[in-house]
Amino acid sequence: MTSETSRVSRRNFIKAAGLGAASTAIGATTLGAAQAQEENWDAEVDVIAVGSGGAALAGACGAIDNGASVLILEKADFIGGTTSKSGGGSWVPNSHHMQAAGLKDDRDTFLRYCARVSFPELYNDQSPTYGLMPNNLKLLETFYDNAARVFEKLDQTGAHPTTMAMSWDNQPGADYHGQIEENGAIRGRQTSPRDEDGNEGFGFHMIMHMQAYVEERGATILTEHRVTRILRDETGRVIGVEAETPEGAKRFRALKGVIFGSGGFTQNPEMRANYLRTPIMGGCAVPANEGDLILMASEVGAKFGNLNEAWNQQVVLEEVLEFSSVASGVFFLGGDSSIAVNRFGKRMYDEKYVYPERARSHQVYDQWTGSYPNLYQIFIFDHAAREFGGMLVPTLDTDVSATTTVAETLEELAEKVQARFDALADRIGTYKLDPDFLANLKETIARYNGFAETGKDTDFHRGEAPADAFFHSAENKRDYPNPYMAPISDTGPYYAVLLGAGALDTKGGPVFNENGQVVDIHDQPIPGLYVAGNAAASPSGKSYLGGGGTLGLGVTFGYMAGEHAAAQA
Structure with missing residues (x-):
């Protein structure tokens, strides 16, 4: 996600942010049979889709392709949700693009990889179920069995034209945990949308194609329609929704089903604090993603899962404090002569590794001090690193960002970094660098520089993961054995950016079955109620399986929910 590729304006962000959850009564209502028949419905269709993201x-699309009439209700005043400002990639096992390229992706390897990284505490390499809970295994099996079919269908119909995502060196993309044995060194699962000219595109191209497809086939999309209540009949079947609109409350009837694809709860501070294990401060999700479905689904007896997880991503601290729905998170820590350190002046990870895993480092807890030692982090780079591009590393010819600290010496840098934390105290509280920060930082840089000289980072394996090479070009290689590392200069200027924990969006909510149906606390489907995407309990558990992991699952199960709903009597 980058501000350059986003089609969602800052004005629209701020306007959507006014749709606070606290201002609206959200829940569910039961209508008797006679009342349902006599209700003056504002519209009646087969299927209602809530949200307008992927x-x-x-x-x-799934409902329309199977003969159903569709109404789409969007809370914000723009179409596309978080998908519209994303890169638009989708992680698709055994995709038709992989098959055409002769890339093998067998089912057992896929399931073993997913189990290993999604639920590492459960994974059992000796078990026929890989140690997984039955529903999660079933969903991952269903994903493998159907994702390629769904994406090929969407590609062929023109609803979502795609291509295989390639790295900077024209190689099929690696998965985010491609270095582990269970991955099987599989490449090519990530797809990208195509733009108007058939070239590799972005999320807004995906939305553009899908919007045109559904509208050309009779679907209506209504923006500024915030669904606030699930409507049921006396049997418990979901028969429609109530929405808050600029014209007042309206009721819409769904003869076959309601599909929620309304996003997660990243922009709901109370839910973030109550549910998430990582101290998330905000993120890329649009302001409308406030967890409305969780409140509504609670009243219809839905079962919930994975509420403690998110699609993690680092964010620039001062940006997320200014506005919790940031234009873009920190996908990359650029430059070769650069490191990230905590308040003790010590490195925590491979700085070139994928964004969700770097973000997870913020949740490390120290039981002795009762604090998060990595809660806020400092990304440090020298002047030479600016020549080698990448996120947060301006070019030599441009001014540094307002969120970047510049200093001529490391002593001055430490003082200025502390001053920045002090200036934020009214929002983050007192946050002090450790008294040994400067001494540790100098030791850290000396140790890192030794790794750069030898090309081997024995602490964090920088540059060794396949995903490192996928995301970071090595074309501007300096004369060092590892193109992703160069020594940090002995002289300034030095630069620093403060980092916090954020998310693309959360990934917990109602649990669903292989048809996309929301299930109750007894694991029985709630008739007429479906969920997909970040509004749901993701079967990917803790992990970000690969580039496009969120949309791969969301699109597959969203389409299948539409298929299933359209087939109802």
């Missing part, structure tokens, strides 16, 4: 629009 998961919701895929649900609309």
Whole structure:
């Protein structure tokens, strides 16, 4: 996600942010049979899709492709949700693009990889179920068995034209944990949307194609329609929704089903604090993603899962404090002569590794001090690193960002970094660098520089993961054995950016079955109620399986929910 590729304006962000969850009564209402028949419905269709991002629009496509009439209700005043400002990639096992390229992706390897990284505490390499809970295994099996079919269908119909995502050196993309044995060195699962000219595109191209597809086939999309209540009949079947609109409350009837693809709860501070294990401060999700479905689904007896997890991503601290829905998170820590350190002046990870795993480092807890030692982090780079590009590393010819600290010496840098934390105290509280920060930082840089000279980072394996090479070009290689490391200069200027924990969006909510149906606390489907995407309990558990992991699952199960709903009596 980058501000350059986003089609969602800052004005629209701020306007959508006014849709606070606390201002609206959200829940569910039961209508008797006579009342349902006599209700003056504002519209009646077969299927209602709530939201207009990739998961919701895929649900609309699945319903339309199977003969259903569709209405799409969007809370914000723009179409596309978080998908519209994303890179638009989708992680698709055994995709038709992989098959055409002769890339093997067998089912057992896929399931073993997913189990290993999604639920590492459960993974059992000797078990026929890989140690997984039955529903999660079933969903991952369903994903493998159907994702390629769904994406090929969407590609062929023109609803979502795609291509295989390639790295900077024209190689099929690696998975985010491609270095572990269970991955099987599989490449090519990530797909990208195509733009108007058939070239590799972005999330707004995906939305553009899907929107055109559903509207050309009779679907209506209504923005500024915030769904606030699930409507049921006396049997418990979901028969429609109530929405808050600029014209007042309206009720819409769904003869076959309601599909929620309304996103997660990243922009709901109370839910973030209550549910998430990582201290998330905000993130890329659009302001409308406030967890409305969790409140509604609670009243219809839905079962919930994975509420403690998110699609993690680092964010620039001062940006997320200014506005919790940031234009872009920190996908890359650029430059070769650069490191990230904590308040003790010590490194924590491979700085070139994928964003969700770097973000997870913020949740490390020290039981002795009762604090998070990595809660806020400092990304440090020298002047030479600016020549080698990448996120947060300006070019030589441009001014540094307002969120970047510049100093001529490391002593001055430490003082200025502490001053920046002090200036934020009214929002983050007192946050002090350790008294040994400067001494440790000098030792850390000396140790790192030794790794750069030898090309081997024995602490964190920088540059060794396949995903490192996928995301970071080595074309501007300096004369060092590892193109992703160069020594940090003995002289300034030095630069620093403060980092916090954020998310692309959360990934917990109602549990669903292989048809996309929301299940109750007894694991029985709630008739007429479906969910997909970040509004749901993701079967990917703790992990970000590969580039496009969120949309791959969301689109697949969204489309299948539409198929299933359309087939109902």
